Amino acid sequence: MHYRREIVLRKLLSFCVNVFIAVVALAPIVWGLSTSLKPTQKILSLPPEIIPSEITFVHYRTLIAQNMLTYVGNSMIVSLVTVMLCLTIGTVAAYSLSRFEFKGRSLVLLIIIAVMSIPIASLIVPSYTLMASIGLTDKLVGLIVLYTAYQLPIVIWIMYAYIGTIPREIDNAAMIDGYSRLASLRKVVLPLCGPGLIASGLFVLTFAWNDFVVAAVMITSDSVKTLPVAIYSFLGYFGREWGPLLASSMVSIIPVIAIFILFQRYFLSGMTGGSVKG
Amino acid sequence: MSDVSFRAVTKQYGAVTALHALDLDIKSGEFVSLLGPSGSGKTTTLNLLAGLVEADSGEISIGNRRVNDLPPDRRDIAMVFQNYALYPHLTVFENLAFPLKAKGRQFTSNQISKKVENVAQILGIEALLARYPKELSGGQQQRVALGRGMVRDPHVFLLDEPLSNLDARLRIRMRRDIKALHDRLGSTIVYVTHDQAEALTMSSRIAVFDGGALQQFASPVDIYNFPANMFVANFVGEREINFLHGTIADERFHGSGVTVPLGRSVDGFAIAADGATILGIRTEGVVAGVVAADRASAIVEQIEMIGPQVVLYVKVGSESISCIADPTIHFAKGAAVGLTFDLDKLHFFDPETQKALRKPNQSVWLS
Numbered sequence: 001m002h003y004r005r006e007i008v009l010r011k012l013l014s015f016c017v018n019v020f021i022a023v024v025a026l027a028p029i030v031w032g033l034s035t036s037l038k039p040t041q042k043i044l045s046l047p048p049e050i051i052p053s054e055i056t057f058v059h060y061r062t063l064i065a066q067n068m069l070t071y072v073g074n075s076m077i078v079s080l081v082t083v084m085l086c087l088t089i090g091t092v093a094a095y096s097l098s099r100f101e102f103k104g105r106s107l108v109l110l111i112i113i114a115v116m117s118i119p120i121a122s123l124i125v126p127s128y129t130l131m132a133s134i135g136l137t138d139k140l141v142g143l144i145v146l147y148t149a150y151q152l153p154i155v156i157w158i159m160y161a162y163i164g165t166i167p168r169e170i171d172n173a174a175m176i177d178g179y180s181r182l183a184s185l186r187k188v189v190l191p192l193c194g195p196g197l198i199a200s201g202l203f204v205l206t207f208a209w210n211d212f213v214v215a216a217v218m219i220t221s222d223s224v225k226t227l228p229v230a231i232y233s234f235l236g237y238f239g240r241e242w243g244p245l246l247a248s249s250m251v252s253i254i255p256v257i258a259i260f261i262l263f264q265r266y267f268l269s270g271m272t273g274g275s276v277k278g
Numbered sequence: 279m280s281d282v283s284f285r286a287v288t289k290q291y292g293a294v295t296a297l298h299a300l301d302l303d304i305k306s307g308e309f310v311s312l313l314g315p316s317g318s319g320k321t322t323t324l325n326l327l328a329g330l331v332e333a334d335s336g337e338i339s340i341g342n343r344r345v346n347d348l349p350p351d352r353r354d355i356a357m358v359f360q361n362y363a364l365y366p367h368l369t370v371f372e373n374l375a376f377p378l379k380a381k382g383r384q385f386t387s388n389q390i391s392k393k394v395e396n397v398a399q400i401l402g403i404e405a406l407l408a409r410y411p412k413e414l415s416g417g418q419q420q421r422v423a424l425g426r427g428m429v430r431d432p433h434v435f436l437l438d439e440p441l442s443n444l445d446a447r448l449r450i451r452m453r454r455d456i457k458a459l460h461d462r463l464g465s466t467i468v469y470v471t472h473d474q475a476e477a478l479t480m481s482s483r484i485a486v487f488d489g490g491a492l493q494q495f496a497s498p499v500d501i502y503n504f505p506a507n508m509f510v511a512n513f514v515g516e517r518e519i520n521f522l523h524g525t526i527a528d529e530r531f532h533g534s535g536v537t538v539p540l541g542r543s544v545d546g547f548a549i550a551a552d553g554a555t556i557l558g559i560r561t562e563g564v565v566a567g568v569v570a571a572d573r574a575s576a577i578v579e580q581i582e583m584i585g586p587q588v589v590l591y592v593k594v595g596s597e598s599i600s601c602i603a604d605p606t607i608h609f610a611k612g613a614a615v616g617l618t619f620d621l622d623k624l625h626f627f628d629p630e631t632q633k634a635l636r637k638p639n640q641s642v643w644l645s
Contacts, residue, residue: 169363172330175350176357177426178380187376191367 029253036060036247043242059243063251066237066244070223071230072251078140078226079208082147086204087197089148090155091163095185097156098163099171109160116153123150124217131218138220146218147208155200162196163189198266206256227252281306281466282327282434287336289322296322298490300336304483309460309467311477314487315513323487324436324470329353341433351380356427357436360443362419364411370422371407374398377430397425400462417448424456428463437469441476453479474514478502486510508632511558511625517589519560520599523629525553533557535595536575538619547626547635555635556627563623564601566590566609569616578613592617 030050035043036059038052097109127146128137136142166189174184190197212228219225225233231248282304289297297319304310312320325331326338329350338346345353356377364373374394378385385393398404401421411419420440427435437456441449457480460467471477477484478498486493486501486509494506505511512519524533526549531538538557549555566576576592576599588605591598592615601617603609626635 167361167363169359169361170365172328172350173357173359173363173426174365174376175330176328176353176355177377178351178383178430180349180351180381183381188365 029257032246032249032253035242036250038243040241040243059247060251062244063247066234067222068230068248068251071225071227074140074224075209075227075252078143078147079205081144082151082208083201083204085144085148086151086155087201090152090200091159091190091193091197092185093152093156094159094163095189097160099168112153112156116157120150121213124214127214128217137218138224140224142218143215143226146214147204147211150214151204151207154203158200158203159193159196162193162199166192195266198263202260202263205259209252209256281308281341282468283337283339284323284326285337285339287323287326287333287338289326289331289334295490297326300492302485302492302495304466304468306466307464309457309469309480309482311469311471311481311484312487313471313474313477313484313513314493315472317489318487319490319492320470320472320485320487321438322490324357324438324468327434327468328355328357328436354433355436356430356432356434358423358427358438358440360439362411362423362440362443364419364422364426366411368410369407370398370403370409370411370414373411373422374407374425374429377426383430393429397429400428400459401425416444417452420444420452424459428459431463432465435463435465435467437467439471440469441471442473449476456480475516478514484514486513488513504634505558505625506634508556508558508627508634511627511634515560517561517600519558519625520564520597520601521627522557522559522597522599524555524557526555526626527553531555531557533595534597536597536599536617538624540624541621549626549635550628550630554629556629556632558625558627559619559623561589561600562602563620564599565618565620566592566601566603566615567618568607571614574614574616576615576617578609578611578615581609581611590615 034050034052037055037057038049039054039056039058042049042052042054097105131137131142131146136145170192171181171184171189174188175181179187210228211226212232215226215229216232219229227248231245231252234245234248282302284300284302287297287300288295300319300323302323312323314320322331326333327340329345329348333346337344340353340355365376368376371394374397375390377383378390378393394407395404398407401424403418403421403425406414406418406422411422414422420443423440440456441452444452453476456469460480469477469480478501481498483495483497484501485495488509494501494510496504496506501510501514505514508521512521522531522533522536522538524531524536526532526540529540531540566578576594578590579593579598580591582589582591583605586605588603588609589600590603590609591600593599594617599617603615609615627633628635
């Protein structure tokens with residue numbers, strides 16, 4: 001049975017390749033996690049330990065003493081409010097772009113794509129000037145407004161593609177069954193948009209949670225710092241103290257990973273659901 | 279009393295006229311089919327009535343109430359879509375209850391359960407109430423879609439090609455079921471279809487559409503026996519009607535290679551002065567038979583067994599004609615046969631206008 005051995009070999013090969021990719025991708029995270037749990041004197045000891053022989057949460061305690069909970073709280077507020085705003089505005093916009101024929105519809109769609117391709121770095125200076133003139137610099141609200149503005153196009157685009165896959169007859173049926181357009185959006189279209197909402201929500205969430213550049217420019221006061229900005233300032237504060245630095249990195253990475261693992265099934269179907277018709 | 283009426287309703291999509299100056303009156307309790315090929319305006323008519331599309335001009339009313347400016351949810355209609363449009367995230371029960379839970383309809387949850395169970399029982403889908411639409415067969419989904427319309431006792435029931443996604447056998451059974459349902463409910467039904475057999479079997483009247491214009495609005499019997507023009511004559515009927523171009527002179531029709539003695543049956547028809555006419559006759563109006571070789575006028579080209587009869591496609595001169603024959607006789611391709619025309623089944627059309635020619639005492643059948 002020659003082909004059987006070939007099948008086994010092929011499977012083995014693809015297994016090895018996958019393991020290699022996983023190791024390369026996960027190594028820094030595993031190393032960071034294990035270091036953040038080691039006592040300071042063991043961090044640079046040779047040979048390095050992957051699984052620490054002695055586990056300590058001292059670095060995390062240091063972080064808490066450094067106001068870390070405030071920064072985490074700030075990041076959570078900014079991320080969650082941004083996600084909710086983006087999904088609400090984006091879905092309504094996508095629904096109307098998908099369901100109504102109006103003059104300039106394709107122009108609007110074109111502009112949305114064009115806006116998506118502008119790098120955010122090039123928008124920072126004008127954004128700052130604008131925010132300063134309306135007094136929203138150094139405020140969480142200012143960050144929320146900017147993040148929403150930056151992420152809305154991608155949300156609209158994903159939701160537009162996703163709503164396009166839902167047959168129009170379904171919302172027509174709801175309207176004939178006695179529901180207004182808004183009610184039919186809420187009762188019928190929205191429940192069917194789950195994967196699209198999750199996919200675009202994750203996009204926005206990772207952006208808002210991870211953003212450093214915009215927040216670094218807009219925020220100066222300690223009380224409104226978000227997590228990435230705070231971590232950056234630790235670099236100066238802790239110098240080469242790997243323990244607290246890596247502990248703070250873990251605090252910033254792990255929630256995102258957890259959310260992705262939790263939602264990955266929906267995320268995938270949201271991406272492909274959009275890509276078929278997009 | 280007219281229940282649904284269209285007055286000079288026109289709808290354009292860009293440069294395309296989807297519907298031109300439609301006048302149509304549907305009586306209360308009638309089962310009216312809108313029949314036509316795709317792009318004929320039948321679906322536009324239905325969508326206008328449902329409020330999914332806005333009319334450019336003209337007036338639409340339901341139950342003597344002008345509805346042009348009313349949104350679909352306030353028109354007191356129910357609609358069954360071609361793809362059923364069931365709500366995939368709701369169970370069958372929730373799908374059926376959905377119209378009852380709309381704002382402004384005050385039903386207690388007890389009343390809702392009762393109504394849903396009642397409809398489910400009529401349609402024989404009680405056992406499916408807990409399932410989701412994707413767990414149902416096509417025929418079952420179809421019933422749920424019908425039930426969702428029935429549950430509210432709407433003023434007008436709109437059906438948009440509801441049977442076209444079912445297999446042939448089931449489609450014929452559902453025709454009877456829908457007709458029985460109509461007899462039972464007594465509500466006005468407007469039924470869009472491109473299938474002439476569905477229209478003929480179920481309707482009390484048929485409105486035939488072509489090119490955005492109403493061609494004829496009459497009972498199935500009249501549509502079949504007295505088509506208003508060549509389009510209606512050809513579109514209604516199992517197979518294409520035979521059209522023969524020729525002239526009428528001396529009580530005979532002279533076509534290319536075929537002469538039909540008409541006798542007195544042609545008396546009174548408004549034939550043009552030069553006698554130019556198009557003769558139309560359905561397959562069942564021509565009978566092929568074995569005759570003596572010198573009287574044979576046609577050559578058998580194709581033989582189709584259709585059950586109770588045999589249909590032959592024969593060549594007469596340059597014309598190709600479909601006709602019926604006795605199934606007990608064996609016909610071979612290339613055989614010479616004689617044709618008999620049933621004079622009661624002849625239709626005459628004006629070659630200029632394509633309209634049917636009538637005897638003066640026949641009323642005009644165009645709506």
